[in-house]
Amino acid sequence: MPDLPGRSTRERLLAAAAKCFAAGGSHGATTRAIASAAGVNEVTIFRLFGGKERLLVEAKVKLLATIAVEPLPPQPGDAMSDITHWAGESVAQLSRVRDLLRHDLAEAASSSTANSAGRLLGEMNEELARYLGALEGVRITRARLEATVAMFVAALVTEAIIGVSTRGRPWLPYEVRLHLYVAATLDAVRSDHGEAAE
Numbered sequence: 001m002p003d004l005p006g007r008s009t010r011e012r013l014l015a016a017a018a019k020c021f022a023a024g025g026s027h028g029a030t031t032r033a034i035a036s037a038a039g040v041n042e043v044t045i046f047r048l049f050g051g052k053e054r055l056l057v058e059a060k061v062k063l064l065a066t067i068a069v070e071p072l073p074p075q076p077g078d079a080m081s082d083i084t085h086w087a088g089e090s091v092a093q094l095s096r097v098r099d100l101l102r103h104d105l106a107e108a109a110s111s112s113t114a115n116s117a118g119r120l121l122g123e124m125n126e127e128l129a130r131y132l133g134a135l136e137g138v139r140i141t142r143a144r145l146e147a148t149v150a151m152f153v154a155a156l157v158t159e160a161i162i163g164v165s166t167r168g169r170p171w172l173p174y175e176v177r178l179h180l181y182v183a184a185t186l187d188a189v190r191s192d193h194g195e196a197a198e
Contacts (some may be wrong), residue, residue: 009038009044009155011046012048013034013040013045013049014059016034016035017029017038017055017056017059018059018062018063018100020034021100021103021104022097022103025054025106025107029052029056031045031046034052042179055102056087057116058102060100060121061116063097064097064100064116064120067093067094067097067120067154069090069093069127070086071127072127072128072131073131075134076131076134076135076136079186080183082131083185084178087156087181088178089154090156091178098161101157101160104117105117105157105161121157123148124153124156125153128152128153129145129146132148132149132185132189135186135190137190138189145189148185148189151185152181156181159177
């Protein structure tokens with residue numbers, strides 16, 4: 001395969017590795033498939049990265065770094081509107097890397113190269129926890145806040161991976177589901193469960 005102008009061998013390998021991983025996970029992203037997609041000899045992978053694992057980690061980190069967690073307003077305003085907008089933008093951003101996320105999360109327990117998405121999801125959790133913690137009337141322990149935020153972010157990741165289409169299932173429309181996720185989250189952080197906020 002001819003050298004693609006304007007892209008270094010390293011860049012081509014990183015792009016090819018991300019594409020191969022998104023298509024078939026670690027098992028589908030063979031060094032042979034990656035090298036072929038990048039138009040290089042398989043030995044080049046070992047020369048530049050030392051092996052497939054390091055290449056996959058770098059490729060996923062580089063691709064996921066292009067996904068920015070949109071900040072929520074520094075001071076809460078209309079929480080329903082703020083969080084619904086943030087959630088919709090987050091799903092749109094995560095959808096851009098849907099297949100990579102799906103494989104990365106599926107392999108998280110069994111692969112040393114998995115869970116590159118952890119940084120991104122952690123940033124989402126921190127941003128939402130910061131915003132919710134600043135709301136007036138919040139009466140929730142830190143542990144319950146973190147659990148509530150983790151469930152909300154997991155719902156957004158699920159929406160991004162599955163996609164907006166309901167694929168013939170009798171689900172509520174996406175916009176309604178998003179609204180209900182936000183309403184349930186706000187109810188959870190504003191409810192007094194007999195716990196003092198930490």
